[in-house]
Amino acid sequence: MSTTSSPVKSAYHVEEFRAQFPILKELVHGKPLVYFDNAATSQKPRRVIKAESTYYATINANVHRGVHTLSTKATEAQEAARETIRKHINAKHAHEIIFTSGTTASINLAATSLGQLLLEKGDEVVISGMEHHSNIVPWQLACERHGATLKVIPITESGEWDLGETPGPSTPLREARSEVFTEKTRILAISHVSNTLGTINPVKELIAQAKKQGIITVVDGAQAIPHLKVDVQDLGCDFYAFSGHKAYGPTGIGVLYGREELLEKMPPWQGGGEMIDQVNFEKSTWAKLPFKFEAGTPNIAGIIGLGEAISWMNDYDLDAMAAHELTLLARATKELLTIDGLRIIGTAKEKVGVISFVIEGVHHYDLGTLLDQQGIAVRTGHHCTQPLMDRFGVSGTTRASFACFNTMAEVDALVAATKKAVKMLR
Amino acid sequence: MTATLAQTQQDLVDEFAMFTDWQDRYEHLIELGKDLPLITPENKTEENLVRGCQSRVWLSAEYRASTSLSEGTVHFTADSDAMITKGIVALLVRVYNDRTPQEILGASTEFIDRIGLREHLSPNRANGLSAMLDQMKRYALAFSAGSHEEA
Numbered sequence: 001m002s003t004t005s006s007p008v009k010s011a012y013h014v015e016e017f018r019a020q021f022p023i024l025k026e027l028v029h030g031k032p033l034v035y036f037d038n039a040a041t042s043q044k045p046r047r048v049i050k051a052e053s054t055y056y057a058t059i060n061a062n063v064h065r066g067v068h069t070l071s072t073k074a075t076e077a078q079e080a081a082r083e084t085i086r087k088h089i090n091a092k093h094a095h096e097i098i099f100t101s102g103t104t105a106s107i108n109l110a111a112t113s114l115g116q117l118l119l120e121k122g123d124e125v126v127i128s129g130m131e132h133h134s135n136i137v138p139w140q141l142a143c144e145r146h147g148a149t150l151k152v153i154p155i156t157e158s159g160e161w162d163l164g165e166t167p168g169p170s171t172p173l174r175e176a177r178s179e180v181f182t183e184k185t186r187i188l189a190i191s192h193v194s195n196t197l198g199t200i201n202p203v204k205e206l207i208a209q210a211k212k213q214g215i216i217t218v219v220d221g222a223q224a225i226p227h228l229k230v231d232v233q234d235l236g237c238d239f240y241a242f243s244g245h246k247a248y249g250p251t252g253i254g255v256l257y258g259r260e261e262l263l264e265k266m267p268p269w270q271g272g273g274e275m276i277d278q279v280n281f282e283k284s285t286w287a288k289l290p291f292k293f294e295a296g297t298p299n300i301a302g303i304i305g306l307g308e309a310i311s312w313m314n315d316y317d318l319d320a321m322a323a324h325e326l327t328l329l330a331r332a333t334k335e336l337l338t339i340d341g342l343r344i345i346g347t348a349k350e351k352v353g354v355i356s357f358v359i360e361g362v363h364h365y366d367l368g369t370l371l372d373q374q375g376i377a378v379r380t381g382h383h384c385t386q387p388l389m390d391r392f393g394v395s396g397t398t399r400a401s402f403a404c405f406n407t408m409a410e411v412d413a414l415v416a417a418t419k420k421a422v423k424m425l426r
Numbered sequence: 427m428t429a430t431l432a433q434t435q436q437d438l439v440d441e442f443a444m445f446t447d448w449q450d451r452y453e454h455l456i457e458l459g460k461d462l463p464l465i466t467p468e469n470k471t472e473e474n475l476v477r478g479c480q481s482r483v484w485l486s487a488e489y490r491a492s493t494s495l496s497e498g499t500v501h502f503t504a505d506s507d508a509m510i511t512k513g514i515v516a517l518l519v520r521v522y523n524d525r526t527p528q529e530i531l532g533a534s535t536e537f538i539d540r541i542g543l544r545e546h547l548s549p550n551r552a553n554g555l556s557a558m559l560d561q562m563k564r565y566a567l568a569f570s571a572g573s574h575e576e577a
Binding site: 365369 | 509
């Protein structure tokens, strides 16, 4: 389905991107939509919308079952998407790409199945203090089931992992922090990019450290896939989870990449059709990878849509898109800081285009409501990271998150609208 | 003489009808919040928190027996950490405060639509508003059921 020729990859023309997103022509409260909630879900280019509707209009059939032509075509389209995704994240094999309903399901699959394979009483699972609830709760459940303990890497004031490596006087706290892994650690589950802070974490380095101790590593890549080139072999992770809808793809579709060797050993997560080899009432046997982990009819349209979104991104220069988003971030950071009492939550050196902030005397909900009245969509609240909010001593933040189609003029509109709202609220 | 519940609703509808601009409408809502009978700090408890609002809203009710009437009235106090939410709860309190449980339970809520706020409020916020209304009606119901203790 991706037959469109590659556009010029050099200069960045934001208008070229904007023209491809039909929703950007919508008005909100009579004003042009300024969409800054891309970290919650990104908007979809016409090609992705078309890929899904073309599937339904021309080749809709169940996959891997029928002998008829449509079923073959649907199967081929689905498996072509799997290959596109394999190539995009540089997995060794297409059967290491497991389709799920999203990052949440991917992590639940990993936590449940890996937990069953690896965790025993007294074992430890390490996560970080900036994880999304989706990368906390599945591990809590797994730990409860197997009598394991959840350990948390603390977060610094700038919103980075505190691995206790910075030089300074040795305190009991610092020593404790340097012991991220113990001989009981079995699994490390960490986000590549923080949804709330935008921090790009040094996952490769920590994974290397974990691997030396035989620890299995799971990366939540939901916020990285839309912005960074991800190479799972270079990262060295065992698992990598992400969603389609945050990366210009459809909702309800996600991926769990898993290393073949581990996937082979792991027990299935959900039972049903598609995932079996033989079924009898005494004992069933499992289908080969990836189908062992794909029970039931998959989200075929979503898979095709996600494949198209990845192809679409690859027709452009992902680095240039990210660089554009960083210029928006730099402007937003500089201009928002001119507002009296505004504090940015998340000031790491390495960030994607996400800015979270609080303003003294202004509730994030009031601000979000008044920005919406001015046509600007931002996210307010705890962003599914309540422990992180506690860490920074705030009940929530206002978050603007940028995508390839956002403009400098929109950033200026956000700053002006925020100033107007603050004036009304003080 | 105090305005009836229906009159108070109509007054609010008229007040908001004067504003054509979103900014004036919200500024008025924020102003309303400043007249809210505030809940006492000791009543800002977990139990008095209204569920279903993104910002925190505390709502407390007290039954005041009447010497002349057979039925007493419900006195509401509230607060919120967000100004717009505080305005919304103030708007509801202005309508329902010091009414009998029967009046509160029997009142129509369509004035909220007529004010034009519901359409301007996000689904989250609208849910918060319904949650506040439900909470007020629950207090009224508890008092009308005869147990005239402080809810």
